[in-house]
Amino acid sequence: MPRTIEFTDTEFMIAQGARLIEDGKTIFVGWGIPQVVAMLAQKLYVPNVTQLFEFGAIGPQSVLPFVRGTMGGPQNTYRSLQWLNMNWAFSFSATGYMDYGMLGALQVDPYGNINSTYLGGTFASPTRRFAGSGGGNQVASHCWKTIIVIKHEGRRFVPKVDFITSPGYLDGPGAREKAGLPRGTGPHRVVTSKALFGFDEASRKMTLLSVLRGLSVEEVVKDMAFRPLLAHEIGEIPPPTDDELRVLREEIDPDRFIIRGEKMSATA
Amino acid sequence: MPRTIEFTDTEFMIAQGARLIEDGKTIFVGWGIPQVVAMLAQKLYVPNVTQLFEFGAIGPQSVLPFVRGTMGGPQNTYRSLQWLNMNWAFSFSATGYMDYGMLGALQVDPYGNINSTYLGGTFASPTRRFAGSGGGNQVASHCWKTIIVIKHEGRRFVPKVDFITSPGYLDGPGAREKAGLPRGTGPHRVVTSKALFGFDEASRKMTLLSVLRGLSVEEVVKDMAFRPLLAHEIGEIPPPTDDELRVLREEIDPDRFIIRGEKMSATA
């Protein structure tokens, strides 16, 4: 009998992200949502993933529940294999040892370029100013496959980002290599609260791969400010599983600091 | 009553070197004789000197007796303030934190250029080949005042070294700066088994400052293959003191591995 699952947009985004990580690989984890994605993944799916944090925590096995706001304390860096510093951390990604990178974003464009810096106006005089790159630029430049986690809000998907904080495919095929970025890197997936996108091999443009069960393609793309390419077959993404929701709600974030959001539902 | 002291050329060279180091300063210590000089100095004269070894031992207080041949073991790096590695060690000298550097040499020329690489023939096909720079090039390039410790043998003092392993004043005033080496650095003293040399401020040429008590200037310069400048007043260097010899022979090198050499004598 079909059963209806209720969850938040954030929970769906996190659960989706967690399902993308491969076991026995390395992942460079950004601050915030990516931390929670990695925790959920490691708990349920990929016990042998090795996480790396930009200040040099290698292989942490974070204590649950998640301590909000911070990343560097004893809970989040618990049982690391090694503690180093920032210049060393980015050496691991620069030499090709980081399979995945996972980042949040303020804005993203069809080539997967990320803006985390400002919206509107100019750099010197912006309309709204945000945190900027942090280590996001390094992650997006050097990890083999960058996964972007972003709320599915139309204003976040723009034809051209106001500022390229962290490079996607820049202005198309070959542009990263031409700029001097390492060969064969770039955005791999965009995980949203409604759908999953990849990037077309030939054009390097964002491509809709699958949508949350029950949503139509049109519902997903209608308020994006650019039209993504569509995969030949658009897949269906199941909603968060009972296990995913239990771990998120009971073990990782019992105070609902991160996982709160807009209510959604779908058929299990 | 004047008393005759007997000692080896090596003992004199070591004792002389030890008297040159200032307390409360830092010294980048090369392998071999410079280690023994630093030990003697720290034991008798400069308890608060901070030594640095090129593999990253900061502030070691070496155990006596000296363990011959090695530098990196527990005896030589005992009670260091910090243990790092080579790239860090050279960062201390590159940022100007090393007041003195002390190096041995195979050959030296009037500008204090050091050859430790080969003698005769060409680089590709030398007559005799030696160890090469080790970290000597870095020490001579970056420490504020480099002290060269070398046996007083005529063939070692040549008008032009066969190979510049570690830079002195190159071909004269301003040459170091023109090459890109840090401003205000260069050879400071040349300690030999007969004399002490400095470098003329204007010409950057090696200048005889003082000679072992009882030796004439002519005896010192006669078999050098270039004629050094002479200081206005040539000083007299007392022979090794009883304390210096006792510490060298009884505490540092009871097996006479390092301190053996040609016999010399002078009036106490």
Added chain:
Amino acid sequence: MTIDRIRTEGEIEYRFTHPDDFREHVRDRKGRSPVPKLVTAKEAVAAFVSDGDYIVYDFSSLTRGPQSLIREVIRQRKKELWIGAEFTLHESPMLVGAGCATRIDVGFLGYGNYIGQAVCDGRVKVYEWTNGGLALRILAGARGVPFLPTRDMLGSDNMEVSAAKTITDPYTGDPVCLVPALNPDVAFLHVHQADVLGNARIFGTNLFALEAALASFRVIVSAEEIIETDEFRKDPMRTTVPYFLVDAVVHAPFGAYPGAMPARYEIDLEHVDRLNAIRTDEQMGKYLEENIYSVADHEEFLDRRVGAKRMRELRRRATITEGYR
């Protein structure tokens, strides 16, 4: 000072010191003699922080940040500071709100929209170097070289709003990014243990503790605990910074408050939430008055604004000590 420290390229101002100028400062103004340097925070900040200085610190606002030193800077109403900001989540808003900082190199600009609004209002100028670029600039300063190369930043707009340059690598023929060395005027390091000479130990990860100490003109260490020099000599692998890089040592228990000191005390999340909730100058003024201007020093702040009970509770919560020793 006669040393040229600020450069401009187009719209961009950036800190740059010729490595030789920095070296001469080290030669002439930094002591290598092992002498006691234990002073109060008031003395250290008065002696070693000047208006117009460029300041860096690690780790983060929430973990091992030099919070008591930052508060002392605000208390002494330093002006025109330039901050190298990586994980400075709430120091940036505080320093800007207090009128101390006018330029920030990021890194990561910080929490909340108070600081974002200050940028929009033009009260503070921001330059983008990214976390990796800023850490690399400090490493260049620590290595005594004028620049270091990297293969990130390339292709991004950070290149346009920093003084990073693209050159053709002579070995591969490919473009490579150079970032100029950064030699800050002052580095603040809050550490687990220090001796009176300045030898210091940090347990856990760091951003660029040794790098910043080597690269900076002046270094102030604040320490949870003052230990004997002999302890360093017994365990040289644990030393983070050797004494001769350090100009002043301040004994500062709970110096990272309201952030955590790993294995010593936990974050005071309630206090941090108050900080993060600040939106207006009025709120900022009230916070600064209550927590900084109205108390004489860090000790009085702890006694009268935090309280022994709260400190006990935060210590009690620091249950993970494994690996921090």
Added chain:
Amino acid sequence: MTIDRIRTEGEIEYRFTHPDDFREHVRDRKGRSPVPKLVTAKEAVAAFVSDGDYIVYDFSSLTRGPQSLIREVIRQRKKELWIGAEFTLHESPMLVGAGCATRIDVGFLGYGNYIGQAVCDGRVKVYEWTNGGLALRILAGARGVPFLPTRDMLGSDNMEVSAAKTITDPYTGDPVCLVPALNPDVAFLHVHQADVLGNARIFGTNLFALEAALASFRVIVSAEEIIETDEFRKDPMRTTVPYFLVDAVVHAPFGAYPGAMPARYEIDLEHVDRLNAIRTDEQMGKYLEENIYSVADHEEFLDRRVGAKRMRELRRRATITEGYR
């Protein structure tokens, strides 16, 4: 391998790998899965060292050198090796004398005049990078950049007999030296403790242990002691190299013999003196036959050529353990 790894400039040959080629090797050929990698030295050297390889190692012949691995390389009669030699006092003569090594980048060429004579005779080619330059090349390889800058080597003749280049620094306008990245084929690291996955701990100073592990195509760790992975997780500050850089782990008690392993056993100076006294090919041949070719492996070498009594004595002499844990 199809990767271009050797370049020439004039008379100079040097190892250089495009960072992208190295990265692709790391992506495709290095495993990130935590799987046991414990093998014998024979297996490790057979699988991961090929004729023509470029090899680096630390610390020195007399302290924590990977002597048992070097002997295994000689036993397997590898050819045309290229050695990055810093403190390799007696490995260089042995590897050249055994016909294994034909090129050496120095660093420091080694003890005695056997090796010096081999250079004069043209049996081995030497290139000069200096210790600092070689360590910096490995750091460049470890940071994934094609070069690193330095302000030494300048003005010296080492610039003429290496592939270091002088460029004009775009920030100061002054000359600065660049050295090309070095990505060795193989790094040998002899460590105090390792787990079967490859996590490794070194106590004491090192030359470039983590750098070499990050920079090298393949990494063989030999360890005095095999410990549980859990020990690393309990004390992450003590880890020198994380498991995923490592291709093989060899359990090698007395692996640094005849050198010392700090806090474990002392140098066998008598044995070292025999090595240093070697002047002729005949003497070298006799030494190699007795100590390497005539024994099957490191265990047999220890049992039959060193002996339990000697090993006990060397352990007994290692009285300084402070700081090494």
